[in-house]
Amino acid sequence: MEQLHQPVMLAEVLNVLQPKDGESLLDLTAGFGGHARAILQATKAYKKSVLVDRDQMALDSLNDIKAQGATLMHADFLAAARELAQTKRRFDLILADLGVSSPQLDRGERGFSFMREGDLDMRMDQTQTLTAKTVVNTYSERDLANIFVKYGEVRSGMAIKIAREITHARPFSTTQELADLIKKHSPYSRHHPATQFFQALRIEVNDELGLLERMLPLLPDLLNPGGRLCIISFHSLEDRIVKTWLTDEANKGLESKLITNKKFLTAGVQELANNPRARSAKIRFAARA
Ligand SMILES: C[S@@+](CC[C@H](N)C(=O)[O-])C[C@H]1O[C@@H](n2cnc3c(N)ncnc32)[C@H](O)[C@@H]1O
Numbered sequence: 319m320e321q322l323h324q325p326v327m328l329a330e331v332l333n334v335l336q337p338k339d340g341e342s343l344l345d346l347t348a349g350f351g352g353h354a355r356a357i358l359q360a361t362k363a364y365k366k367s368v369l370v371d372r373d374q375m376a377l378d379s380l381n382d383i384k385a386q387g388a389t390l391m392h393a394d395f396l397a398a399a400r401e402l403a404q405t406k407r408r409f410d411l412i413l414a415d416l417g418v419s420s421p422q423l424d425r426g427e428r429g430f431s432f433m434r435e436g437d438l439d440m441r442m443d444q445t446q447t448l449t450a451k452t453v454v455n456t457y458s459e460r461d462l463a464n465i466f467v468k469y470g471e472v473r474s475g476m477a478i479k480i481a482r483e484i485t486h487a488r489p490f491s492t493t494q495e496l497a498d499l500i501k502k503h504s505p506y507s508r509h510h511p512a513t514q515f516f517q518a519l520r521i522e523v524n525d526e527l528g529l530l531e532r533m534l535p536l537l538p539d540l541l542n543p544g545g546r547l548c549i550i551s552f553h554s555l556e557d558r559i560v561k562t563w564l565t566d567e568a569n570k571g572l573e574s575k576l577i578t579n580k581k582f583l584t585a586g587v588q589e590l591a592n593n594p595r596a597r598s599a600k601i602r603f604a605a606r607a
Contacts, residue, residue, distance in 0.1 A: 322379065323420045325352030326550060326599045330583045331413065332356060334548045334603040341410035342366035344402070344540060346395040346533070349373075349419045351380045357411060364388045368407070370398040372443040372524075376419065394443065396529045399536040409540055412547040416530065416556050418442065418520070420595070430520060432497035432512035438490060440516075440523045450519045454496060455489045469527070469555065470518030479503060480515060517553070527555060534563040538575035541606035548603045552595070557582075560602050567604070576604045 325331075331353055337343070337360040345354045348369035358364055365387035371377050372394045384390050391398050395414065422442065423430050429439030429450055440450040457465070459481045466477035483503050490496045497512040504511030521527060537547055551557040561582075568578040583603075585596035 323350040323352055324593050324595070325356070326415065326593065326596050327583065327585050327589065327601055328353060328356055330585075330601055331415075331548055331550070332360070334583070334601060335411045335413065335546050337361045337411055339363075340366075342408075342542075343368075343411045343413070344407075344409040345369045346398065346412065346414040347371060347416060348380060348390075349376050349415065350421065351383055353413055353415060354380075354383060357413070358383065358386075358388070361411070366409075368398075368402065368409070370395055373419075373422065374444065375421065394529055396533040396536075399533050399540060403536050403539055407540065408542045408545070410542050410545045412537060412541060412545070413550075414533075414548075415550045416526075417552045426493070429493055430516070432493055432500075432510060432516050435492060435494045438493055438496060440520045442524050448523055450523050451491060453519055453522055454484060459485045465522050466515055466518045468518070469521040470514035470516075471555070472514050472518070476504065521555070527559060530556060530559050531563075534560065538567075538606060541575075543606055545606040546603065547605070548601060551600050551602070552598050557600050557602070564602060564604060575607055577607050578604045 335357065337357045339361060340363050341361045342363050343354065343357050343361060348354050348371045354369055358367060364383065367388045368391060369380060369383060369388055370391045370393060374392055377390050377392055380390055418430055422428050426434035426436035429436045438449065438451040438454055462481035462484060463477040466472040466480060467474050480500055480503060483499055487499055500512045500515050541547060549560050551560055564578045567574045567576045583601040585599055589596045
């Protein structure tokens with residue numbers, strides 16, 4: 319089968335999770351199943367495993383895993399974690415590989431990429447109503463500037479300038495129209511100037527940081543004693559949330575249900591040369607006491 323999305327730091331994920339025969343998996347961001355297939359090959363516990371994604375396109379690629387007995391959930395990971403916790407489900411292995419997948423970025427019509435012409439969409443879950451078009455065309459200048467600063471880490475002067483230009487020039491309907499406007503009003507930089515603005519819009523549309531912050535505290539109760547969890551983040555805003563949560567858990571001392579680890583892992587040189595997405599990837603991990 320053609321591999322649409324190359325799983326990031328697969329060897330490190332397997333090393334951290336140490337999947338064993340019969341162990342159950344909760345994959346909170348199953349995507350195209352690269353990590354899940356490798357883990358399930360070791361555990362063979364398809365029937366005890368649950369794979370979550372908020373994107374139906376991703377779930378449609380997991381029919382082979384479903385056919386072996388795994389449960390697929392079309393939900394955001396906060397809703398899924400709440401539902402599983404309510405029914406007192408427990409797992410031996412939990413994985414969250416955050417952010418977007420390559421197919422989401424590569425398909426222009428999904429509207430995530432400033433390098434591909436498409437509708438300004440950016441929804442991971444296409445049944446959701448809020449799109450990037452709504453954000454760009456209806457948010458106030460001030461709200462747009464705040465998003466660019468908070469989620470894109472754009473300098474405040476530049477964020478205000480671009481927010482103003484957007485409100486003067488809107489409505490926008492395509493990724494290219496927006497990328498061109500940002501480029502026209504931004505100084506030259508090493509990256510395309512739209513990179514940070516598109517990241518900010520994507521995070522806002524999908525409430526990526528809010529969901530992550532609220533989902534993490536549910537994880538200890540979803541793990542069996544001795545269970546392991548692994549989280550892969552792709553930018554400092556995500557990583558800060560994961561790191562803060564693990565530090566708070568560590569500070570609880572004996573009260574914590576987790577054995578945390580200050581260490582984090584990054585990709586090795588060989589992977590860095592072959593998979594550009596791995597450049598910013600960071601793995602943090604913990605185990606249930
Ligand atoms: C980086 S990809 C995962 C790739 C996967 N590990 C693989 O090897 O194919 C991230 C996936 O997580 C999904 N996702 C991101 N945030 C989510 C959330 N809050 N809830 C559920 N799924 C989410 C995206 O739709 C995307 O399919």
